[in-house]
Amino acid sequence: MRRLEREAVITLIAVLVAMAVGSVLVLAYGRSPATVYGLMLRGSWGSLEGVTDVAFRAGPLILTGLAVAVAFRAGLFNIGAEGQAVAGAFAAAVVGTHMGGVPVGLAALLCLVTAVGVGAGAGALPGALKARFGVHEVISTMMLNFILVIVVKQLGTDHFYAFHQEHTVPIAASARLPALGQAAGGARGFGVAGLLALAAAGAVAWLFARTRVGFELRALGAAPAAAEAAGVRPGRAMVIAMALSGGLAGLTAAGLVLGYKGYFQADLVMGYGFMGIAVALLGRARPLGVVLAALLLATLARGGVVVATEVPRDLVDVLQATLILAVAGVTAVGRRLPEATTETETETEQDADTTAGASPGAAKAVQ
Numbered sequence: 001m002r003r004l005e006r007e008a009v010i011t012l013i014a015v016l017v018a019m020a021v022g023s024v025l026v027l028a029y030g031r032s033p034a035t036v037y038g039l040m041l042r043g044s045w046g047s048l049e050g051v052t053d054v055a056f057r058a059g060p061l062i063l064t065g066l067a068v069a070v071a072f073r074a075g076l077f078n079i080g081a082e083g084q085a086v087a088g089a090f091a092a093a094v095v096g097t098h099m100g101g102v103p104v105g106l107a108a109l110l111c112l113v114t115a116v117g118v119g120a121g122a123g124a125l126p127g128a129l130k131a132r133f134g135v136h137e138v139i140s141t142m143m144l145n146f147i148l149v150i151v152v153k154q155l156g157t158d159h160f161y162a163f164h165q166e167h168t169v170p171i172a173a174s175a176r177l178p179a180l181g182q183a184a185g186g187a188r189g190f191g192v193a194g195l196l197a198l199a200a201a202g203a204v205a206w207l208f209a210r211t212r213v214g215f216e217l218r219a220l221g222a223a224p225a226a227a228e229a230a231g232v233r234p235g236r237a238m239v240i241a242m243a244l245s246g247g248l249a250g251l252t253a254a255g256l257v258l259g260y261k262g263y264f265q266a267d268l269v270m271g272y273g274f275m276g277i278a279v280a281l282l283g284r285a286r287p288l289g290v291v292l293a294a295l296l297l298a299t300l301a302r303g304g305v306v307v308a309t310e311v312p313r314d315l316v317d318v319l320q321a322t323l324i325l326a327v328a329g330v331t332a333v334g335r336r337l338p339e340a341t342t343e344t345e346t347e348t349e350q351d352a353d354t355t356a357g358a359s360p361g362a363a364k365a366v367q
Contacts, residue, residue, distance in 0.1 A: 007284040014282075014326035015296070021322045022315065029311050036307050043306025044299045050306075055194050056179070057298035058291075059255040060085075060269075062197040064276025065294055066204050067123075067248040069285040071137075073208060074241035075221035080126060080141025081249040082273025083148035086266065088119035088250020089257045090152045093264030094160055096171025096257070107174035108258060112196075115253035122148060123246020124239050131235030137242065145273075153266060167265035177259040193255035198291065200248060205287040207244075217241050249273060278324050296323075 023033035044050045064081045071078035092115035099107035126140035162169045179191035208214035219227035220237045228234055256268050279297060283289030297320060304316030 017326040018323040022319045040303030044302045054298045058294040059194045059197040060252040060272045061294035065279030065290040067245045068276045068280035071245040072285040074217040078245045081276045083145035084119040084122045084246040084249035085252045087148045088115035089253035089269045091118040092253035093168045096175040099172040099175040104174045115250040116247040119250020120243040120247035124243035127239040127242030131238045168263045170262045193259035201287040
């Protein structure tokens with residue numbers, strides 16, 4: 001079985017296991033699983049309101065999932081997407097409040113560049129600490145989460161929050177990104193911000209499949225010693241991977257600040273960074289998988305609102321947690337199977353073909 005096919009089967013089995021566990025819980029509440037799942041599906045995909053709300057919820061999940069996935073592919077574990085997203089969104093909001101009089105496209109672009117830059121800087125720091133001093137990125141990104149959240153809260157309270165409010169003043173109208181469709185709570189639609197999330201997924205796929213930098217990151221994650229012997233500079237690659245990861249996390253400002261609220265509010269952003277870990281795991285750290293995983297979790301989140309009259313909303317949290325545990329468990333079992341322990345050479349051959357011209361030594365090492 002080819003590697004991608006095996007990963008798809010693993011994810012499908014995990015989804016079925018999670019649904020089976022959820023069915024047992026639904027039955028325990030005296031409800032029909034078919035009725036609950038049907039209501040959840042119709043409420044999410046059976047109307048324009050449901051579809052736009054799912055799209056709204058999926059956008060930030062795609063970006064934070066990609067952020068974690070980029071680090072994964074380079075052999076790094078970035079659990080700091082939470083703080084990077086908060087810092088990037090806050091910076092975008094601050095810049096957005098000063099965009100009055102700036103042309104519409106330029107104002108939004110400046111805010112996005114700021115968000116990506118701040119997120120990238122917050123990600124590059126743990127990468128540099130790992131490369132220079134060997135500080136484990138799990139520890140540094142975890143600590144940086146707390147630091148960034150506290151710094152943002154203090155800066156906001158002292159200088160940028162609206163009077164007696166826990167959020168910044170609204171950004172200029174020229175910095176807003178339009179959304180299509182309406183859902184409960186405001187303009188939570190699929191618009192420019194959603195397109196940016198999909199474009200980011202396409203860009204990450206292209207980066208890993210068609211560029212030398214992407215190949216170096218994948219080589220570092222697959223075989224660090226061989227990659228270094230082939231000329232890859234591990235320290236440089238680590239910093240690049242973490243900077244890209246942080247920049248993607250910072251881009252969540254597009255949907256949450258520029259597209260939805262129009263101002264920064266801490267609890268609006270928080271939570272997406274940690275959910276990005278789940279999205280990356282479900283998506284097997286592949287851009288397409290990340291998009292599909294984000295849509296699945298967004299559907300569950302939307303469905304939890306719809307079925308609240310039938311079963312407790314906490315059931316959705318249980319389903320999400322069960323899904324993650326099922327993926328981890330099925331993956332562990334799959335690795336013990338003889339078919340799963342023998343990896344196909346398809347991806348390796350593709351890597352070599354892609355980079356043979358640009359980096360013959362690296363291609364030879366991967367082969």
